[in-house]
Amino acid sequence: MFAYFFLALRDLLDCAEHSRRDAYLAEAVDMVELERRMRLLDAND
Template sequence: MPLHLRSRDRPEDIMLIYLFQLLRKALDRAEHCRRDAYLASAVDMVELERRMHANEID
């Protein structure tokens, strides 16, 4: 059963789960922005394609 549906969870547990989800979302957004900046700094299409390919591998 998913964590957020268990009736025996204390309010503190629910808050920690919520904060964890917020933190994960914030980190995902930060990583997306970092990746966009990295790709945007490519000087030409060849460099952009190389960077895009390197991102796919990682």
């Protein structure tokens, strides 16, 4: 039971993180800004 809860919580947090990153990338005004933001996210991983 605990393992199922842990996996469900992990999936929920992964989904929230992906949504946050998608929103951040969507705010870029041009391709240069988008690429800069993508590099920044990659560097933080």
